Amino acid sequence: MKLNCDMGESFGLWQLGMDTAVMPHIDMANIACGFHASDPLIMQQTVTLAKQYNVAVGAHPGYPDLVGFGRRHMRCTPDEIQALVLYQVGALAAFCQQQHIPLSYVKPHGALYNDMMQDEPVLTAILKGVAAFSTNLPLVLMAQTDNSRSEALASQFDVPLLFEAFADRCYTDAGLLQDRLQAGAVFTQQSQIVNQAIQLAKHGCVTSNTGKRIKLQADTLCVHGDNAQSIDAIAQIKSAMSLSKG
Amino acid sequence: MKLNCDMGESFGLWQLGMDTAVMPHIDMANIACGFHASDPLIMQQTVTLAKQYNVAVGAHPGYPDLVGFGRRHMRCTPDEIQALVLYQVGALAAFCQQQHIPLSYVKPHGALYNDMMQDEPVLTAILKGVAAFSTNLPLVLMAQTDNSRSEALASQFDVPLLFEAFADRCYTDAGLLQDRLQAGAVFTQQSQIVNQAIQLAKHGCVTSNTGKRIKLQADTLCVHGDNAQSIDAIAQIKSAMSLSKG
């Protein structure tokens, strides 16, 4: 079970995230591409840092909304989405070429990610953008109890899918994330976060907010590197996972 | 002698240039990459149009200055320039991959082009950015009476150079463009434009503003596609060139 984390989210003079502290602990770096965060120099530095720690580089394209950090839904057409994904993927891939490492996957960011999970034309547009860049470039989606619909769609474009789950979020019986505004939706206790990570890695399931066991087959776990506490959680997850393998 | 022309300079709703009318007449399309003009959809359409007419696609990176159309000098560091060139080249190359055509060359735009010709650290930064993208990707520079200095620099990075000349601009004895503000600096008579094009293509020289014959070895001629008159000039140059070959 690989750990993926959003990286390279600084912009110009403005710092965000603790990339140098996080990079040694993760397997996949989702690197922002300049539309919702990052800039050419930061992309270059982040790709270089990922290479140093042998971390797979993924493009993390977002809506063109710096001031909103790509978190605000924008009603773009499928054509616009397909083209803005392709643009950002190409821009990041250039820094991978510079470092002689592959671009390993694409994971949309923020509102674009949410729209992709809820709106099939958006998913289709993203698949087209990814497939246009190269064959066999995987796209990361959120794991659901039944992934067959998105798998069928992706296979039309020959795009492999990677499914991700969240260790620090409470799931509903439907296998969706509980609304952030509800109590208990975001886990704050590290033991709870580590337990869910182990449950996902060993048993392919989570325990929902009503106590049900929900199947959730995930290839990768999304973690956060914003503060010292979240980095500590990453380290604990990694350590627990190696133990659980033993 | 190939004709190159700036293309894809629209932005969102705003139209600029007469791309569909010009594309059939040129050999090389310098396509803007979103920093001084263009956007992902327009880049996609312009690359598609270039492919349709078998026109070689070049990246036309500029300073990040949409409102100034990349024409205002910005004091960027060499590291910034190297990274912003690489970013833009990668973004455009993605649309070439989509169309299964190669990215054929890089020609900087506006103030970045001027700074490259006047400031060696800028040229070095651009060479690094181009070389980082791929080996053997040519860079377009302005032809000078003596190109040895830039050739020596480019060879350090294994970047092939293409030199361009201007059919509609009057040259000084030093082989530089006469200041636009001086009378006669920009040719308006089509016969004058066509004559200089022929002189460059057949004899590798121009006649300077003092009447001297100036050697100027050029691989490509820069033409403009902004209005009906300039497109007419392109057609006349092409026709005159085929005659002069015969």
Place this chain on the structure above:
Amino acid sequence: MKLNCDMGESFGLWQLGMDTAVMPHIDMANIACGFHASDPLIMQQTVTLAKQYNVAVGAHPGYPDLVGFGRRHMRCTPDEIQALVLYQVGALAAFCQQQHIPLSYVKPHGALYNDMMQDEPVLTAILKGVAAFSTNLPLVLMAQTDNSRSEALASQFDVPLLFEAFADRCYTDAGLLQDRLQAGAVFTQQSQIVNQAIQLAKHGCVTSNTGKRIKLQADTLCVHGDNAQSIDAIAQIKSAMSLSKG
């Protein structure tokens, strides 16, 4: 019945609209404020042009989306909307101060206008932004068969309202604009456009797509200045209106 028209929609080098041809014919200029179109120099030139023809200047704020021309819905919070309206109103007002003319009203643009008409929290946020700038600054809304709800809301913030109608759009029985995608939704015949303008000005009503007479009390008529034909329509509306008064 005053004629209002979107103006100052160029951006940097990119021209849009025929402002110098339209300005003599209109009463109210809705001037873009730099978020979806325009820039400081163009705002200055457009305010100067409006003053020359004694045209009232209105701020035309939009979402921060240049490449989408403010036509794409963005899910902004009410706080964000209130602040971005106030920012843009202040920026345009500075150019009015320079010309010693008042800022006469505010009319939101594109997707922000549509969201205002459909979403009460958006209307409230805009009212707050307008009221924060100055008391008695009117806001332009779309005239509906019953305006009481928006009038009640506006009165809470002491913001006067101006209602606008469209001469070139077919209305439904509910007093809403017919969907653009339906046949007949946009009038193309000038006689039809002029007739609806007269009907609105003299009788305060339109004839709906089912032939019903719909009451629509409007203070101003929105016209367009994009091409020669639309400018001709403006002139005909003006001429018909003066005749109808006689």
Place this chain on the structure above:
Amino acid sequence: MKLNCDMGESFGLWQLGMDTAVMPHIDMANIACGFHASDPLIMQQTVTLAKQYNVAVGAHPGYPDLVGFGRRHMRCTPDEIQALVLYQVGALAAFCQQQHIPLSYVKPHGALYNDMMQDEPVLTAILKGVAAFSTNLPLVLMAQTDNSRSEALASQFDVPLLFEAFADRCYTDAGLLQDRLQAGAVFTQQSQIVNQAIQLAKHGCVTSNTGKRIKLQADTLCVHGDNAQSIDAIAQIKSAMSLSKG
């Protein structure tokens, strides 16, 4: 001797500066206006915070260069500079109107400030922009040994000037800031910073890098609020100044 400090330099999600910690200690807040930093919501919050501590609000306009934080010289025309200053001043003034406090002054930022001090057409353009907004709105310049030239220019536009000096920078015999790259150019010891502040406040002079006493009549002292240490220096300067008055 009033203390001025750059404030409101965050952007969207990205935090910069310790505004809430600094605001209680300063007299004048130079608030960024959205071109090199800040956004409408942050401007609103910063103006509100300034009002709470009775701090005078100044507009801090910069070049349109977010990724470069307005620190990169851009070759703008005087017309462009005049208009971009007026735009930003108007935008910030709107938030002052909302809080019913005056806009008290204008201080250009970064590269625009440097260009203003070195290039008379830039200073003239800025004076025009400030004067166009309102009469008697002061402009902040860097104090020099002889301010007569800028005073003569400003008086043509009826713009009052405020001169600022730096407590933490070493001056040359010519009354200019020593190059940052030279050893000793930036003071790091708090005692040195406080001493120069007192010397400026009580005696209107500094001791240059060669030990000469240089006259420097300043109305305000520029301080920095980026980190805990710099905020501590501000508190010490204030305390030392009240003692020196006693």
